[in-house]
Amino acid sequence: MQRRLPKTEEKRTACWFCIAWPSSKLKRRNLFCFFIILISLAAVLLLLYPVLNFGIVSQLMTVKKQRQQKVCHFDFNNSSKGPIYADTETVPSIDDLEQDLSPSLLPGGHYIPLLCKSKYKVAIIVPFRDRDVHLKIFLRHMHPFLQRQNLEYGIIVVEQEADSLFNRAILFNIGFIESIKVHSYDCFVFHDVDLLPLDDRNYYSCGDQPVHLSAAIDTHNYKLMYHELFGGASMMTREMVEKVNGFSNVYFGWGGEDDDMSYRIRSHSMLIERYASDVARYTMMRHAKENKEDRTRLFATSRQRIHKDGLNSLKYELLDKELRPLYTWIYVRINQTEILRGQNLIF
Numbered sequence: 001m002q003r004r005l006p007k008t009e010e011k012r013t014a015c016w017f018c019i020a021w022p023s024s025k026l027k028r029r030n031l032f033c034f035f036i037i038l039i040s041l042a043a044v045l046l047l048l049y050p051v052l053n054f055g056i057v058s059q060l061m062t063v064k065k066q067r068q069q070k071v072c073h074f075d076f077n078n079s080s081k082g083p084i085y086a087d088t089e090t091v092p093s094i095d096d097l098e099q100d101l102s103p104s105l106l107p108g109g110h111y112i113p114l115l116c117k118s119k120y121k122v123a124i125i126v127p128f129r130d131r132d133v134h135l136k137i138f139l140r141h142m143h144p145f146l147q148r149q150n151l152e153y154g155i156i157v158v159e160q161e162a163d164s165l166f167n168r169a170i171l172f173n174i175g176f177i178e179s180i181k182v183h184s185y186d187c188f189v190f191h192d193v194d195l196l197p198l199d200d201r202n203y204y205s206c207g208d209q210p211v212h213l214s215a216a217i218d219t220h221n222y223k224l225m226y227h228e229l230f231g232g233a234s235m236m237t238r239e240m241v242e243k244v245n246g247f248s249n250v251y252f253g254w255g256g257e258d259d260d261m262s263y264r265i266r267s268h269s270m271l272i273e274r275y276a277s278d279v280a281r282y283t284m285m286r287h288a289k290e291n292k293e294d295r296t297r298l299f300a301t302s303r304q305r306i307h308k309d310g311l312n313s314l315k316y317e318l319l320d321k322e323l324r325p326l327y328t329w330i331y332v333r334i335n336q337t338e339i340l341r342g343q344n345l346i347f
Helices: 006-011 023-069 093-102 132-148 168-182 238-242 257-267 336-342
Strands: 121-128 152-160 187-191 196-198 235-237 279-283 317-323 328-333
Touching: 093 132, 093 328, 121 132, 121 168, 132 152, 132 196, 168 257, 168 317, 168 328, 187 317, 235 238, 238 279
Parallel strands: 121 152, 121 187, 152 328
Antiparallel strands: 187 235, 196 279, 317 328
């Protein structure tokens, strides 16, 4: 027969590691025991924290190290890559775009691949004014396109205030300077907002020479207009841009700045490369035709201006800069008279 403890002894030993309170204070005794257990568990966790924490940090560091060691690879022969569709008719709202695209992006429209390290940090610089519809379509198309290529990239939209004639080239220079302040970009794509690539194999990552990306545009029957062309969408490393002193700042209005840059590239013994015409395909969104300026006199002075007209003579007023969910927005004012007078070009 099992021995039964006396009533008082049974109550006093119910909580064997607690102080034996009188039976009349049973509830208070149990509450005290609960706090003793809680404190004991906290003490154990506190002692184990350095070990547990080190293990988590160690795992995170291992993942980071593996990512840093593995460079993102782009397979041009992958059967899943090829022609893609560009929807230029449906215009999304900015709210819908942010809901769909921003979860994968850092502020400012910056993207970093998770499983590998991109060879270059690519800045997509877009000169902009009064093209809101085009910008929405551009963002919807370009973010998935660039992410499928496993690129670390950011989209930088440089908007010019409406007080002076539009100057696409100077906005490229401003985007180059300002984007480096945000991230340490080392590859730059100078991209018109109305152009959309039509093939996944059109790889937006720099090489050993400047690359003219948009060699085959639908409005030109997918044919290269002339061999020296460098407009639409083009790509250069940071070193290349600095070597040629960036774009010329004096081309206000439409036309001429791309031919000027092409001359700068060739005068520095670099070659313009292109992908095959079936890869370098683009569609151009519809917009009102702009009158092309006569650039004969201006282009005739290109050779004399290379070393004094460009990044080293860049002047602008930064009105605003925002890291928006889908892109970095840079808003600037340009004094046309000051820039032209600085190059002795007030005709």
